Amino acid sequence: xxxxxxxxxxxxxxxxxxxxxxxxxxxxxxxxxxxxxxxxxxxxxxxxxxxxxxxxxxxxxxxxxxxxxxxxxxxxxxxxxxxxxxxxxxxxxxxxxxxxxxxxxxxxxxxxxxxxxxxxxxxxxxxxxxxxxxxxxxxxxxxxxxxxxxxxxxxxxxxxxxxxxxxxxxxxxxxxxxxxxxxxxxxxxxxxxxxxxxxxxxxxxxxxxxxxxxxxxxxxxxxxxxxxxxxxxxxxxxxxxxxxxxxxxxxxxxxxxxxxxxxxxxxxxxxxxxxxxxxxxxxxxxxxxxxxxxxxxxxxxxxxxxxxxxxxxxxxxxxxxxxxxxxxxxxxxxxxxxxxxxxxxxxxxxxxxxxxxxxxxxxxxxxxxxxxxxxxxxxxxxxxxxxxxxxxxxxxxxxxxxxxxxxxxxxxxxxxxxxxxxxxxxxxxxxxxxxxxxxxxxxxxxxxxxxxxxxxxxxxxxxxxxxxxxxxxxxxxxxxxxxxxxxxxxxxxxxxxxxxxxxxxxxxxxxxxxxxxxxxxxxxxxxxxxxxxx
Amino acid sequence: xxxxxxxxxxxxxxxxxxxxxxxxxxxxxxxxxxxxxxxxxxxxxxxxxxxxxxxxxxxxxxxxxxxxxxxxxxxxxxxxxxxxxxxxxxxxxxxxxxxxxxxxxxxxxxxxxxxxxxxxxxxxxxxxxxxxxxxxxxxxxxxxxxxxxxxxxxxxxxxxxxxxxxxxxxxxxxxxxxxxxxxxxxxxxxxxxxxxxxxxxxxxxxxxxxxxxxxxxxxxxxxxxxxxxxxxxxxxxxxxxxxxxxxxxxxxxxxxxxxxxxxxxxxxxxxxxxxxxxxxxxxxxxxxxxxxxxxxxxxxxxxxxxxxxxxxxxxxxxxxxxxxxxxxxxxxxxxxxxxxxxxxxxxxxxxxxxxx
Numbered sequence: 001x002x003x004x005x006x007x008x009x010x011x012x013x014x015x016x017x018x019x020x021x022x023x024x025x026x027x028x029x030x031x032x033x034x035x036x037x038x039x040x041x042x043x044x045x046x047x048x049x050x051x052x053x054x055x056x057x058x059x060x061x062x063x064x065x066x067x068x069x070x071x072x073x074x075x076x077x078x079x080x081x082x083x084x085x086x087x088x089x090x091x092x093x094x095x096x097x098x099x100x101x102x103x104x105x106x107x108x109x110x111x112x113x114x115x116x117x118x119x120x121x122x123x124x125x126x127x128x129x130x131x132x133x134x135x136x137x138x139x140x141x142x143x144x145x146x147x148x149x150x151x152x153x154x155x156x157x158x159x160x161x162x163x164x165x166x167x168x169x170x171x172x173x174x175x176x177x178x179x180x181x182x183x184x185x186x187x188x189x190x191x192x193x194x195x196x197x198x199x200x201x202x203x204x205x206x207x208x209x210x211x212x213x214x215x216x217x218x219x220x221x222x223x224x225x226x227x228x229x230x231x232x233x234x235x236x237x238x239x240x241x242x243x244x245x246x247x248x249x250x251x252x253x254x255x256x257x258x259x260x261x262x263x264x265x266x267x268x269x270x271x272x273x274x275x276x277x278x279x280x281x282x283x284x285x286x287x288x289x290x291x292x293x294x295x296x297x298x299x300x301x302x303x304x305x306x307x308x309x310x311x312x313x314x315x316x317x318x319x320x321x322x323x324x325x326x327x328x329x330x331x332x333x334x335x336x337x338x339x340x341x342x343x344x345x346x347x348x349x350x351x352x353x354x355x356x357x358x359x360x361x362x363x364x365x366x367x368x369x370x371x372x373x374x375x376x377x378x379x380x381x382x383x384x385x386x387x388x389x390x391x392x393x394x395x396x397x398x399x400x401x402x403x404x405x406x407x408x409x410x411x412x413x414x415x416x417x418x419x420x421x422x423x424x425x426x427x428x429x430x431x432x433x434x435x436x437x438x439x440x441x442x443x444x445x446x447x448x449x450x451x452x453x454x455x456x457x458x459x460x461x462x463x464x465x466x467x468x469x470x471x472x473x474x475x476x477x478x479x480x481x482x483x484x485x486x487x488x489x490x491x492x493x494x495x496x497x498x499x500x501x502x503x504x505x506x507x508x509x510x511x512x513x514x515x516x517x518x519x520x521x522x523x524x525x526x527x528x529x530x531x532x533x534x
Numbered sequence: 535x536x537x538x539x540x541x542x543x544x545x546x547x548x549x550x551x552x553x554x555x556x557x558x559x560x561x562x563x564x565x566x567x568x569x570x571x572x573x574x575x576x577x578x579x580x581x582x583x584x585x586x587x588x589x590x591x592x593x594x595x596x597x598x599x600x601x602x603x604x605x606x607x608x609x610x611x612x613x614x615x616x617x618x619x620x621x622x623x624x625x626x627x628x629x630x631x632x633x634x635x636x637x638x639x640x641x642x643x644x645x646x647x648x649x650x651x652x653x654x655x656x657x658x659x660x661x662x663x664x665x666x667x668x669x670x671x672x673x674x675x676x677x678x679x680x681x682x683x684x685x686x687x688x689x690x691x692x693x694x695x696x697x698x699x700x701x702x703x704x705x706x707x708x709x710x711x712x713x714x715x716x717x718x719x720x721x722x723x724x725x726x727x728x729x730x731x732x733x734x735x736x737x738x739x740x741x742x743x744x745x746x747x748x749x750x751x752x753x754x755x756x757x758x759x760x761x762x763x764x765x766x767x768x769x770x771x772x773x774x775x776x777x778x779x780x781x782x783x784x785x786x787x788x789x790x791x792x793x794x795x796x797x798x799x800x801x802x803x804x805x806x807x808x809x810x811x812x813x814x815x816x817x818x819x820x821x822x823x824x825x826x827x828x829x830x831x832x833x834x835x836x837x838x839x840x841x842x843x844x845x846x847x848x849x850x851x852x853x854x855x856x857x858x859x860x861x862x863x864x865x866x867x868x869x870x871x872x873x874x875x876x877x878x879x880x881x882x883x884x885x886x887x888x889x890x
Contacts, residue, residue, distance in 0.1 A: 282635020
């Protein structure tokens with residue numbers, strides 16, 4: 001390095017000089033050499049995580065702007081801003097400053113709306129990204145921990161969303177907090193005191209907005225940034241997964257280099273996400289707090305909805321049948337609140353643990369870098385579909401009143417139907433999905449063995465008409481045959497001649513996972529197939 | 535875990551071709567005559583690689599998009615000045631939002647689409663191939679890492695000096711506890727939530743007043759079938775904690791035909807000529823139960839759709855709530871105004887652990 005600087009005979013360009021200057025003080029050349037030409041596998045479904053990341057960056061940028069104007073105080077003032085219908089109305093400083101951002105600061109409404117839309121997109125993109133990871137098995141070794149980190153990010157994102165939603169101290173967000181207060185109070189033993197501490201006394205008190213603000217702009221963002229950084233470090237360490245394709249093996253990563261193509265595409269994509277959010281923010285109103293008015297514990301309007309990602313929790317509360325609350329041992333047991341929380345908790349823990357469960361069932365200790373096609377893992381895909389159905393049922397329940405009024409149904413009918421969806425729906429979805437996956441696998445086999453329909457009809461000497469099937473070329477074929485199946489675990493006694501309960505459970509789950517399976521076509525089968533036909 | 539490795543031994547023997555230190559494939563089936571990877575298909579050049587005209591056109595598109603972005607930025611700045619919103623007119627706010635926003639959109643999308651188009655149509659589209667290496671690193675590195683920990687353990691005596699180690703672990707577990715205790719300060723020291731939750735602002739003789747004006751209500755003003763949103767008189771004059779009191783004391787007042795009311799004998803005196811008052815705070819999670827259906831006498835909570843039957847002491851007829859809405863015993867004073875006979879006889883609002 002030093003020789004390069006001292007012996008340089010001709011004049012260097014500015015860029016070269018600058019890079020040398022920086023490198024001699026940071027040793028950055030090693031990173032550039034290591035990362036700059038890394039191959040980054042490319043597929044549209046890999047963009048979902050990028051959407052989440054970029055939406056988060058937009059949230060950070062727009063949120064920082066908002067902090068310069070928002071005042072997280074619940075002191076009472078009489079509104080005296082530009083929005084005439086609320087002039088003179090008593091409200092908190094938080095609400096008044098949010099109205100000022102919307103009506104008295106040029107471009108303030110634009111940034112506020114972009115912040116809210118970006119937050120909604122952030123959570124949505126994380127959700128879709130997680131579905132992609134799940135259905136392609138991209139959580140398998142060595143990526144189990146990154147799945148867990150991503151899951152934590154999903155929960156943090158929802159917490160960020162809820163705390164932010166509560167800050168303007170308008171009627172809707174205040175009602176959301178009232179619901180949170182009621183839920184916390186339903187916790188056995190600690191609930192009453194937790195609510196008392198959170199709200200700094202009785203609900204609503206005058207502290208909650210300031211406290212949520214600290215969480216919203218300090219604690220939670222710090223955690224999100226830290227976990228995002230960790231998440232991305234692991235993406236680099238593991239290298240990205242890729243879909244099966246000719247030339248792609250478990251031992252390589254194929255794609256455009258980070259510099260320049262991937263950087264240009266991803267960098268451009270950031271601006272596209274940013275631009276689309278700007279477009280939405282300039283065209284579509286979100287959270288018009290001036291229509292709701294300041295928080296007051298007495299009024300409420302019908303048909304109000306939480307932000308979309310809280311819907312599943314709100315829906316779970318609605319689906320509990322009457323009467324699930326008891327007084328026992330002189331204490332109140334609010335199962336109408338505990339059961340939804342426990343059900344959601346179990347759902348989250350199962351989803352979080354899924355990579356470890358599947359690995360245990362398979363006993364597979366190898367690294368997996370080729371993403372599965374969902375059809376080639378029918379049981380996993382069916383489990384995912386069951387989970388999605390469960391979530392969707394809870395989510396739909398958050399709009400039970402709107403479903404009833406829009407479709408002229410009874411409230412009770414909608415609730416009972418959704419109770420059925422949440423309890424029976426997952427089983428139906430599981431069964432249908434598994435059958436569809438297996439049918440698609442059979443179709444793949446059919447295509448590999450007999451080729452695809454060419455559309456060319458030929459009349460045979462005997463007068464019979466047949467459609468000529470063209471065989472696949474080897475590249476196309478590879479896409480359809482390059483997957484593995486697993487066989488059910490055979491139960492065997494261990495070294496002490498015993499069959500443990502764990503092994504029994506594992507064998508049972510293995511049977512459940514892999515009893516119905518379609519193996520990929522082998523060379524022998526293809527040759528035998530050709531023999532029959534020609 | 536050792537058993538796991540046994541479960542697929544036969545299959546493990548069949549595999550072991552890839553993955554350097556042969557990890558167990560578990561129950562994976564690897565067919566002996568599966569297809570071989572055919573290798574990369576031949577590279578297909580793009581139109582911009584072959585046709586200089588198309589290349590030129592792509593180049594033009596890219597720089598046009600970048601110039602459009604500059605135009606968008608300039609437009610957004612101009613819109614900031616051209617569309618003021620200091621007129622107290624909501625329409626001006628809309629225009630300001632729309633035109634600043636569209637300018638920013640153009641500025642951002644111009645860069646975005648330009649960069650992506652550049653990458654896709656003009657930059658080299660040859661894919662690179664990286665070798666993957668086992669994530670755990672080489673056995674030598676792993677052994678070296680193990681040795682570091684062993685050396686550190688030996689040199690510090692972490693395993694050997696168990697008393698020191700355990701006392702340190704104990705100290706580390708206990709030292710955050712004072713910080714936890716400090717958080718007791720989140721709520722006032724001299725108050726007890728259970729005590730606070732058990733009482734509201736209502737007391738004997740408090741007049742029922744209209745929400746939000748605070749005007750007291752005469753029994754004669756409450757016509758048959760009507761419903762009023764009610765607060766205790768004097769709530770609006772409170773210096774502090776107005777919302778805290780309102781969150782507990784909000785009441786719904788309804789007048790039914792006395793024939794429709796199925797009143798318990800001990801509560802016969804709690805109503806006045808068909809006028810009944812119930813807490814407005816839902817016993818589920820505490821939303822205001824604000825929707826009254828006059829002809830069925832049902833109250834509906836808009837948050838989670840619990841329904842209460844006013845004719846039967848607001849018992850729950852549907853939804854997740856369990857308890858009826860608490861009733862406020864009312865009477866009429868000398869001047870004909872409705873007054874409370876007492877506070878609620880039970881805590882209002884959502885259930886809590888210590889409630890019984």
